[in-house]
Amino acid sequence: MGVQFSHPWLLLLLIPAGIFLYYAYRSDFRLSGFRRKLALGLRTLVILLLVFMLSGLHGFTVLRDKQVVFLADRSDSMGDSSRITSWISESMAAKGEDDTTAVVSTGLEGAVERRLSADESAGASLNALLEGRFTGLESGLQLAGSLLDGNGDSRIVLISDGEENVGSMTAAGRLLKDRGIAVDVLPAPKQEIRDVAVEELKVPEKLYQAESFYVEALIRSTFKTAGELRIYEDNREIGRERVEVSPGENRFAIKGLAKNPGLHRYRAEIFMDGDESAANNAAYDFTRVDGPPRVLIVEGAPGTSGNITAALESGMIGTEVIPPELLPLDAAKYAAYDSIIFNNVSGSRVGGKQMELIEQAVRSFGIGFMMAGGEDSFGMGGYFKTPIEKALPVSMELEGKREIPSLGLILVIDRSGSMSGEKIELAKESAMRTVELLRPKDTVGVVAFDDAPWWVVPPQTLENKEEIISSIQSIPSNGGTSIYPAVSSALDEMLKIKSQRRHIILMTDGQSAFNSGYQDLTDTMVKNKITMSSVAVGMDADVNLLQTLAEAAKGRFYFVEDETTLPAIFSREAVMLAKSYIVDKPFVPALQQAGDWGSLFQEGVPGLYGYVAATPKSTAQTVLVSPEPDPVLARWQYGSGRSVAWTSDLNGKWSKEWVSWNAFADTLTEIVKWTFPQFTSSPYEVTTVTAGNQVKLQVTTDGENPPEKLNAVIGDEEAGEQKVELVQEAPGRYTGLVDVTKPGAFLLSLEDASGDGSKAAAPGTGFVVPYSPEYRISSGEGEEGLTRLAELTGGRVLSWDNPAEVFAGKATSRTQLHDWSYPLLVAALLLWVADIAVRRLALPWAAIGARLAALLRRRPAPAGEAGQRTGLERLAARKARAATFYGGGQASPPTKAPPAQQRSGAGASAGGGNPAPAPGAAPAGGRKAQPEARAPQRGAAPLREERPAKAKPAAGEGARRGSAPPPPPKAPGGGERRPEGTGPAAGGGSSMDRLLQAKKRGTRR
Template identity: 55%
Template sequence: MGLQFKEPWFLLLLLPLIGFAVWMWRTKLQLLGTRKALAVGLRTTILLLLILSLSGIQWFVTLEQKAVYYVVDRSDSMQSSKAYEPWLKASTDAKAKDDQVGVISTGLDAIVERSLTPQSLNEFSFSGQINRQFSNLAQGLQLAGSMMPEQSTPRVVLLTDGNENVGDLLRQGKLLKDKGIPVDILPLPKSVKKDVSIDSLKLPDKLYQGEKYTLEIAIASTFAGTGELRIYEENQEISKQSVTVERGDNRFVLTSLAKEAGFHRYRAELYFAEDEQAENNISYAFSRVTGPPKVLVVEGVTGSSGNIESVLKSSFIGYEVIPPEMLSREMANYAAYDSIILNNVSATRISGPQMDMIETAVSSYGIGLMMLGGEDSYGMGGYFKTPIEKALPVYMDLQGKREIPSLGLILVIDRSGSMGGGKLELAKEAAMRTVELMREKDSVGVVAFDSTPWWVVEPQKLTDRKKVLEQIQSIQPAGGTEIFTAVDEAYQRMLKVEAQRKHIILLTDGQSATNQSYEQLTANMLKNNMTLSSVAVGEGSDVQLLESIAKMAKGRFYYTNDQSTLPAIFSREAVMMARTYIVDQPFIPALGQTVEWKGLLGDGVPKINAYVAVTPKETAEVALMSPEPDPLLARWQYGSGRSVAWTSDITGKWSADWIAWDRFSNVFSQIIKWTFPQFQASPFTLTSHLNGNEASLDIKSSLPGIQGDVQASITDDTLGKTELNLSPTAPGEYESKLAVQKPGVYLAKIDVKDATDKEKSLGSFTTGFVIPYSPEYKINPVDPTGKLKQLAELTGGRLLSLERPEEVFQGEVKPKRQSHDMAMPLLIVALLLWLLDIAVRRLSIPWERVAVLWTARSGRRLQPEPAAAAAGIERLRQRKRLAGLARPAGAASSDGATLLERGASAEVADAAASASAPAGAGAVQSSPRAGDGAPSMPPSAASNRAAGGPQPQAPAASEQTMNRLLAAKNRKRR
């Protein structure tokens, strides 16, 4: 332990401090004795403390301890090597008592498993969660270097197989070298296992329809064997063959034919019985096949698309007709089409994720969308507030354009425990969407039931829509299932509702706890003009009972295994009850505002017998309209794509005259073609490559000198979307980084905007890129020992061995000082001493009297020494002489002198009496001192006062003289 100074030059102030202390001692004449010594000492001490604070005084201790952080590579390539765990514990047994050890785990990221502590690792176990698909050793070293204490000798021990695939190990080593932190390396051998992997799958990124192409598959293997290679195009197997591989690199070439136009995703998979690692057995590729346009027709009624098929055939447009249940659940598959036509399809048959994909295909990738009318389309199909409604140019509800009969609706919702896990949340969303469709004059009620019914919303007019929505949101799952009681309760309350149409919607995923007769209940409903529809969710529901209830109550029955369709079912029911959404009065459509289609429709069009009423959106173009006026044909631009709404049918039931019209095929083919992607040949090309878990996207322009702002919209297979702004790196070149967590095919829509006019597009195109599996799983024959040895030499570290764990704590320890600043404590002490200095100079405390009062209060008499009594008498005599010298000539009367002498005599008498009084005589009896401002009273005057006789009066001159004497006495005391 010792002292040190940050600014020792301030210690030179100690020399003038000594002179200043001497000067203070000689000039402090107004203070005497102890008070003077105390005042001078305090001031000197205060200045000394200030000088020491300015000099940065510190006390320090010398430490000789090591701080060692173990950085352990816990990526997947290390999972087979567990030899380091006992080595860790054995190495800490050799540490000194004060040495500290900590553990850091690293994969893609790094976390502290245990902070530095003197305890060994005998009881330690790994528990942190990290991404093991990558090895980022630099991240672990950086974390260890940032957490090293300054007072210890630092050291990092890296345990790894050297399979670095993210970051720069040597660059981080240079930073640690600058900090003086050596890195010891324990190279762990990578276990040899039987592994076969697909290194790459290659095919041309651009093909023409009907073109033959080759697929090149590069396979690496650590053993010789025979297995199976499968090739998939859009999840459809196009090749399956047996392959024999040798140890090392193998290459295979397959040929195929580009049959369908559009974007296509390819996947190669390997199956070997001896393979011990499956993560590297898959690879992806992506290509765009150029050919005639292709349309996907989704029909709600089988065989109802004959007329639209004839239109497509006559225009040489390829097409595919599927039911809605066959819609793809993978985003890449929608990119194979130029347009999607929904022909009288109910929203209840399209899941929520599929609607999201269709909406994304239109907005982000320019795929066209067209909806054809019918009894199951638009609002009648339940598309209110769905993603498809967002993409279409019309709203599904009627926004105050006509008188609709008032509706009384009660929702009976199962809230039993089995409705948890998302079902009840979607049921609540469905109920809220239904409430949003209703108007203020409608009545709504919501009853939730388990074993008993509970009114969430009492039947009421929809005057406070927000409150009703909040009450619906409060439903929570609990209890069993009892259906009849809840339906009967809804029926009884519906009797009191005043509405032109009354309807009940029952939703449950279970079976009723009791079996009661519903015949009488449904008969009473029909008698009172009520209907009921039922919705069965999942295989556990009583489908037979719910279907029979809906049939007896003249309603509709729905069964769904996809709970995401519940909102569409509820909104469809609400619209179906209004019934006025279908306008069945024949009319000749009027031409609207679309100038581009005036040549097609301007010469007159046939009549329409019926259509589904909708509301056009604010920015939509209405080409044909009804007398209401409602849109019959509307279009608009939605994001990168275009969409069209035709609100009549295409089967001839509502549009027979149109089907018979000789221009029908030409008109509808032009309308369909208008929805096709408007991408032109782009002067831009996109390339991508993977660096660890980060994909780099590079765009280059073939036109010289082009400038603009480039934006990219990236979508993965799960519809996860990432928006990127690409930064220019050179004229006509741009780049951006994208963090990826999983392999697969990614779609990219690139927009290039004019730098001077943001509304002007210089080019827009859709393409794709592939993210392969992590390089962590590659079969890498390169020996990483050289790189690890270079890191150790760079930082001054060592190469350790599994056989000698004690080497970690061998070596020189550099002593380090642990300093503690003393400036602030010294300043605090100086402040306290300054306050004491003020008290010493400003306060005069009669310590003799304090002692007398203290002993009197404690019941004891002070026993002065005779010498002390004599000294007291001598002091009184001196005061008397001084008072005589201070009196002006002729100013004191004989009475004043007598009074002073009497006071002095009385004080002397008191001192003598105190000296001669026996011990234990009780309280000390003393008369007032003359110096205290009250003159002593003669005995005769005292006796007269005690007897109540006349008191002597001192002349005014005597009082003045006494006051002057007292003032002189007080000055002398100070």
């Protein structure tokens, strides 16, 4: 046993503490005698204890023992644990008397069998209930390490095969190394058994009803045998096959047919001759079987989609045909289709909102898209710089491809007050998009009108497009509507333009105040080969006037209820001026990058009579090209979806040989099926991570308004169901834990629980929990992992033949500390309270001191006699101090009085009266002269607490006032008895009188 200080430099505080105590001893006059010494001693002890506590005074004991924790792996792969128990018992028999041992078991998690104990009869039984289907060595090492303090010779003995499948024993080993705990390992021998396991089952992620498919199974075996492989769909057997397996991997495939739509679980089981382990004889997977795929066909002209519907329906693909005006305005409705086909649809009939939704459906939800050509499609349909063009594998620009006639275009735009807001913004967007579509050699002008025309952009060539676009952006809305002056001004300027083709586009949403004189304008246009198209926006526009003007000027009339179609209309008008977008001459398309579609054209490619020119995008795959060369058939991946461009038509005008081709139906069906989604379209992405008997669900969504609460509903093969509330870790990200007690394929659906009730949030999906890795055929790498763990922590690789090796070698000494901070603080507080009591409480401290002194001398005195002597000694001391002060002479030490006199004095003092005068003394008030009092001796002042409040007059002065002090007592024999050293020469007055007066003063205090 020893002591030491954690902060010895704080012992320097004893220096100022000693100075403080010395000063307190010298300056404190309020206490005296034993009381003063006791208070000073208590305060000294308090200060010493506090300084020792701050300095970290603690005791320590040097121990020389070993602490060993046996960690037994009791997972199923270890087999019977009796051999482990015997080895631990034999090892404990070799431990030292002071060595302590503990036993911990581990499976999925660790369990303490016995805590550290030095008892030799503690035993090594392994009885804890554990989950043996998993091996969690990390959990066991952490638990074993928590039983050790890491001081001295502390170590863990791990008995395992090293085949961990939950956690990481290496990570736990690093933490143990930092704490100075070594890990000895005892590798368990690998169990040699005849085992056949189904390690993997694969089914296509998505199937369509009546589609055939293959179920693939991977079987691993340790020996050669034969048996039966069975395939189950939702616990219904759908296939059985006799198979033979060899040591190693064996792969088999069994054909199946998707009959019923919905989510389906699949299970593969094996029944092999000689197989000694049945826990790994099944594997699981799931798939979604959809009903017949549905394709939405949007046709530009009624009755022109018969060829498409007939071809798709012959391939078991359902179709729905609608005009472009009926396209949904809800994104969820597009998810009901596998693909969308635009059959010669003009962009002027497709709203901007619908274009954005279709582009999003392809990019985010994987819906397919195909555009078929015609005179109102692609560039001729006004799709330049629209969301639809973004999704297509071709662009509408033809710059540098062929000679296009020079164009002269003037835009006449209504900027009246009724055009304020979104209308004027869309009108400006339409004009800017048209300017971007034109070439530098083309001429463009923009005139805005209200009550009068205002030339925003005077007619000029497009040498500086940015400046012209900036001018268009500055058009405000204000004033009334007067169409004629604006059209007349535009015509006057158009007559000055020398372009090959000249065109005017008039757009308004109101009624003109002046409706005469238009006939002369349209006649002039026809005469000079100038055309004009008109756009009526809304029901308030003068539809009759605008339609008459367009027909008279050989142009086109557009009635627009959805202002978002304005950009497409302006783009279409600009493209139609060129006329070179349509190539109407016969040719035979050539194969360029056919890829997997090459088999569709093995017997040749039919000819075509025309198409709409376009430019393939850089990452697109061009399958068929024209002699120009322009793309005829192109495809690409756009986001999560796929899209196809067919630049010729499908109604027979240009594709007469194609629609009469005997392979047309199969070819078109394969092209459309290629665009089908490659996954289940859902705004939610679900991933699963299996750890032991728990599955962690992770759900993410990119939606704009993710639900506040989301629940996952999990169903198993036995119709059991559990609901798990997912925790929202961040906007659009949810997690949850699912407890799984057995392997299988589980169906999962999501519910939005934000409102009063729950509603489906996404289509159902599933996840697979395979059988535990504990039952996989061992790879034989477990022993290597145990060896690395021992090397990492500084441990040893032990042998089954030498159990005593665990305690071999000399134990490392270790120090066990004993913290004394709390006892020191408690003692200081108690002594501080005692110090306060000594200084503040009025107790007979002198008597207490005398008793303590007697006890220390082991000679206790009677209480009565001690009290009498103490009182007499106190009176004698006060008498001596009073005599010194008043008599001026050196007072002689008081003599011890006879017992009777002591008792008399004690009784007089107790009675509170004055003592009776001695015989022969003069009565009080007599005039007998007393000897003149001697002046007090210099330097003989009494102590402060005994000093009289007022100075007494001298003996002579008292006689002059007529009060004589009492006479001194008579000595035996009639003479006057005086105390030794007193008398007339010692001072006037009676010494006893002065002594009694001093006593009274002390009593009053």
